[in-house]
Amino acid sequence: MNKKRRRGFGMLSDIRRNGTSYLLVLPAMAYTFIFGYMTYPYMIIAFQRFNYMKGIFGSEWVGFKNFEFFFRSNKAFAVTFNTLFLNLLFIVFGTLAALAISLILNELRKKLFVKISQSMMLFPNFISWIVISYVLYAFFSMDMGVVNKMLGTLGFAPINWYTEAQWWPAILTVMHVWKGAGMSAIIYLATITGIDETLYEAAEIDGANRWQMCLRITIPLMMPTVIILTLLSIGKIMYGDFGMIYALIGDNGTLYSTTDIIDTYVFRSLRQIGDPSEAMAVGLFQSVVGFILVFGTNAITRKYFKDGALY
16 A cells, blocks of 8 residues: 555656656647547447437447448458558668668768758658649649659650659659658667667777777667667558558549558548448457457567567
């Protein structure tokens, strides 16, 4: 009993001492509580024929019937494959790009140049995908696009990029890396700055050069952070980047074969059918698969590399 009281008083005193910090984190806590935990009861919609007038406690129970909407669709396999494939590309190339940027910035000795470079690399992260879609069109439009003009200069025939689906996984990967690699690189760079400098000093005394220090010290000590961020990304592998895909692709049906993901497919279906129960069923399926992937991947990581496991 005394321990519980002590813990309670300890927490209250900590709030009094660090009131400003708690106020700063309060909006994030409120957002997570309202849009995270308070939405849990609404998962029951996936097993109902939801009626807005009756609510979640009065709607008809239909079991797993809503899941048939997705799993019996002729697009289920294609959109699931596209979601997994695109996210794997984003994770692999995004991680490699962020690692490369952080290692390069760490080796630079001109602090002013490093600060300017960090600011420039962070800038794309704050640009809306809608704005980026217009920039992308300026590059890949059929008649006036920069890429087609360059191809014409080199003697190649222009390509109608917005009807050639096979190019878009690569285009989307490049755009995703360009927009997000800078922010991820900052996280990795913070990890590097936390490495004990005496390790580098000892390696230098032993005659190691900068490349050997990078391979033997920096990269191995960065791996726990890399693995944790990768595990978190794997947890969302069934969720496509809806904002990016819909902004860049929109309702261009000629590109659906390689770019249509679960989120955009469900969005179009919900827009046409208007049944929230079916959308919730697919969302629940994505969450369950994501949980299984994180749990399984973390178990494998814990077995072979304990320092990189989440729990």
